[in-house]
């Protein structure tokens with residue numbers, strides 16, 4: 339069998355961002371297969387046959403490519419960005435898994451590309467400079483409740499986030515719903531970046547506080563990034579630089595990020611929660627108890643609570659109450675009471 343199949347990423351749009359490896363394989367191909375605008379982006383050469391199709395026929399497109407490769411063609415399936423990110427590589431493998439057993443013996447390779455979130459991140463600084471996740475906001479292939487759950491858990495884990503497919507003509511309301519979920523869960527003004535047509539001549543980058551973000555800021559040619567609670571802006575003349583620092587201390591898990599975190603997360607990874615009891619401390623305590631607490635955070639605060647409590651009242655200088663108070667930004671309004679651990 340002399341045919342082969344390559345699934346290649348064309349990057350976000352600018353030809354300069356197509357990797358040399360992808361250009362080389364396209365120069366050898368007999369057939370290129372993909373969504374119309376991506377096939378159009380491939381440079382012409384006389385022995386190349388183009389097979390363009392519309393959106394939402396990914397599995398048919400994958401099977402067509404597999405049939406041609408089996409028949410001895412040198413086939414490249416193209417995706418924008420990276421072919422493994424919400425794109426054709428998974429579709430081809432779904433077709434192989436459920437299709438003709440001879441497809442498993444084909445010579446198949448996946449060639450990476452620059453995905454939209456990385457091009458967008460580079461265009462405004464380094465908002466994905468620490469832990470992050472990527473979420474496809476389309477509910478074409480998954481139920482909306484799964485999207486909502488993932489949004490809340492991602493906020494709870496304090497990831498920066500990248501959102502693909504935020505909006506389309508057939509899904510006009512989805513991004514508004516996602517935005518409301520994020521606003522409720524984050525409850526702060528962290529930066530949100532709307533990056534449209536990244537790397538193309540009409541690229542637009544719009545950085546706004548989450549609180550000011552509106553549904554019409556995104557369309558299907560936009561990738562949206564949302565900072566973590568740690569993401570910062572560096573103001574300067576022109577557009578600000580956005581970045582997320584590389585380090586997170588145990589104390590940097592801000593209790594305010596925890597609103598909306600489901601009960602399964604609230605008790606922490608070891609099934610424990612810290613709670614503070616006593617007169618005016620209820621709000622701080624309940625917020626802290628809802629925080630998605632990683633084990634090292636729990637251990638630190640637990641040892642502080644025990645040592646403070648056994649020595650004197652928890653209103654001692656620099657005790658946990660003061661720390662909670664400063665996180666909450668109510669400047670010393672929390673006084674008195676006592677603390678205890680619940681298991």
Ligand SMILES: C[S@@+](CC[C@H](N)C(=O)[O-])C[C@H]1O[C@@H](n2cnc3c(N)ncnc32)[C@H](O)[C@@H]1O
Nearest residue numbers: 419420423425453454502503535536558560561
């Ligand atoms: C089906 S996904 C394909 C993602 C692609 N495989 C990638 O790695 O970038 C399409 C979505 O990617 C994002 N996208 C792709 N190219 C983009 C670009 N140049 N500028 C902004 N967003 C882009 C948009 O969110 C769009 O709705």
